[in-house]
């Protein structure tokens with residue numbers, strides 16, 4: 001398999017555990033095992049009883065029941081649990097796509113959403129979005145670029161890295177296009193639930209369309225990346241069976257303690273998501289006024305959901321060089337757009353963590369000392 005290095009993950013491997021201030025992470029503030037167990041009476045004893053044998057390959061019925069509860073048209077047999085969203089992406093692309101299939105991918109995007117398909121021998125077309133259009137997906141463009149060999153449309157909404165969220169009308173039109181051309185729709189919904197206005201939340205694609213595959217995970221909205229629990233939800237049995245069979249060659253089954261803790265977190269999702277949304281909204285207000293104060297340096301399209309955004313750098317300088325200097329001088333990690341195979345003018349900020357105000361203050365002090373406009 002000729003797969004390229006995951007540029008963003010290699011960048012995090014270099015900095016994540018030694019840069020003092022992470023101002024570009026994509027997840028929400030996490031919890032300790034003790035804090036999670038404290039949310040439900042008897043949960044600690046339950047964990048002690050957790051059996052450490054092999055688990056059911058598709059995910060425990062308890063966990064799949066909780067996950068199915070996030071959807072309306074999905075039951076537990078439509079859920080396939082994986083080791084994070086990442087394994088689900090890898091397995092979907094490998095199990096469902098054949099060399100020569102054409103794949104249309106929302107761009108810029110999380111690298112595995114296109115790289116795994118490319119490595120599987122697929123032909124890729126990037127469905128490009130631009131800051132000047134508020135990162136909006138153009139449905140007319142999509143229709144014009146569907147080919148006889150197109151098999152899948154890959155969309156990520158709420159979007160990494162821009163925080164873009166399509167309207168419900170646009171989502172409906174997208175589904176009509178996919179249905180009309182009999183295409184699979186792989187909808188990465190890992191930030192679903194982090195909409196700042198509840199009325200902006202999109203229905204899950206798997207509820208609306210029989211050939212959609214909705215991707216979910218415990219890492220982002222719930223802040224529990226260390227559980228490594230993700231899933232797909234789909235009513236397409238062929239896709240489900242192909243992925244279930246492929247999983248026998250990746251992880252076979254999931255970690256029993258992680259499944260137990262993920263089911264607990266989903267039972268307590270109200271409190272967890274409310275806390276995470278509060279942190280993200282508080283931090284976003286700080287970012288809005290920061291970018292307002294620094295309009296000469298940055299362009300800013302406020303996100304609609306999630307805990308990341310993708311501002312532009314107006315200085316006559318490469319973003320790579322800017323980010324390298326910020327981390328060297330101020331200890332603040334930003335993520336250059338080049339790590340998305342995008343341009344050298346944008347960078348990702350993340351604002352899901354509690355210590356984000358401190359990191360932002362550091363960045364502001366750096367600007368005041370180092371940048372003359």
Ligand SMILES: Cc1ncc(COP(=O)(O)O)c(C=O)c1O
Nearest residue numbers: 026084085086110160190217219
């Ligand atoms: C859009 C998107 N999809 C999938 C993933 C993978 O999630 P996980 O690392 O929890 O498997 C990420 C992680 O950053 C992501 O941002």
